[in-house]
Amino acid sequence: MNKSKKTAVYARVSTREQAEQGFNLREQVRTVKSYISVFQSDYSNEIEVYVDDGYSAKNLNRKEMNRLIKDIKNGEIAKVVIHNLDRLTRRVKDLIRIIELFDEHDVELVSIKEKVETKTAMGRFFIMIIILIAQWEQETNSERTKRGLDQSATEGNYAKGRLAPFGYKKIDNRLTIDYNQSKIVKAIFMMYVNDRRSMEYIAHFLNSTSSNNRRWDMDKVRTILTNSIYYGNFNNNRVNIDGHSPSIIDEKDFRTAQLLLIVETLEKSTHIYLKVCVIVLQLEKD
Structure with missing residues (x-):
């Protein structure tokens, strides 16, 4: 291994992980450095630390990840050591991109928790399997959460943690009508559907009457x-x-409001066949 190159330590936490799982950046870095000093014979290489604080693993667009990729492309890194694979990414597509980048620039990846290294074909194979399983688990959990939310909705609940729509209050996760706000909702539909006022006019009217002290x-x-x-x-x-x-x-x-919205959109079109659609919809409306 080229001694002039550096060994990179990469650590990442998201805000949610810090709050819910107790992930700590300093602990990640300390663990990785301890591993390097004990198990890596070339630990005398200079160590460069890259830390992304408050970034999720949904993509690679992170400040320190970008710096690490830049340093790898510049030929400054010989090895990247991480605590576990999902510190890098939870997406197979991004993992493949990273491994290809490492291969192109002769950079070795070492993940402590999974005990895998990319210097061997078997190591690369195991990394792919681990990420595939992690992605499957994440998607399964997401589907399970969605099913739970949908079941809750069928029971009359409005999503926990989701704000009530304007015009409603949420009590015990169920929507109840807010008397003052609901009057504004009714006025909006009356002006748009019955009076055929434009959305621009309605917003101006509501602002002029200081409706609910809200900027419309x-x-x-x-x-x-x-x-x-x-x-x-x-x-x-x-x-x-x-x-x-x-x-x-x-x-x-x-339903009438939706039709009027479609007509309003089509009226702005310059295409003749859409103009014909406007005529048809106008007949439907009348």
């Missing part, structure tokens, strides 16, 4: 107009539940 804009108005919870319907890309929560408006008004 077109996006906030659109969010109200497109949320089916206001007629009691809860839906995501997995479940659709009618009668989930008390309704503030009629379903008919909500």
Whole structure:
């Protein structure tokens, strides 16, 4: 091994891991340095420490990870030692990218917990297997969490930790109507559906009347107009539940608002066939 090159120590924690699992950066670095001094015969190489504090492993776009990759490409690193593989990444695609980078620049990867090294083909094979299992476990846990949330929604609950939509209050994870805010929701639908006012006009009107001491804009108005919870319907890309929560408006008004939103979008188009769609929708609307 080239003694002029450095041995890199990489450590990472996310804020959630620090809070829930007690991961500590100093402990990671101390453990890795102790391992190097005991088990690595070339520990006399200069050690460079790279620490990413508060970064998840969802991608490689981290400050110190970027610095490490840059130093590897510049030929400054001979070996990277980590506490465990998911300090680097939890994604197979990113792991493959890292290993290919290490191979290209003759850099060895050592993971203490899994007891694997990339200097052998068997070591690289085991790393892939470990990451595949970790990704499968993560996706399984995610699916289990989603199933739990969907089941809770079918029982009338609104996602724990999720703020109640404007117009509602959340009590014991169930939505109840907020009297003052619900009046504003009704006014928004009335102005848009019955009076045919634009979203820009509605936002300006609400700001001029200091509605709920909230700064309104077109996006906030659109969010109200497109949320089916206001007629009691809860839906995501997995479940659709009618009668989930008390309704503030009629379903008919909500459906009409969606049609008007489509018409408004199509009217802005320059394509002739979309103009024809506007005419058809206008006939439907009337």
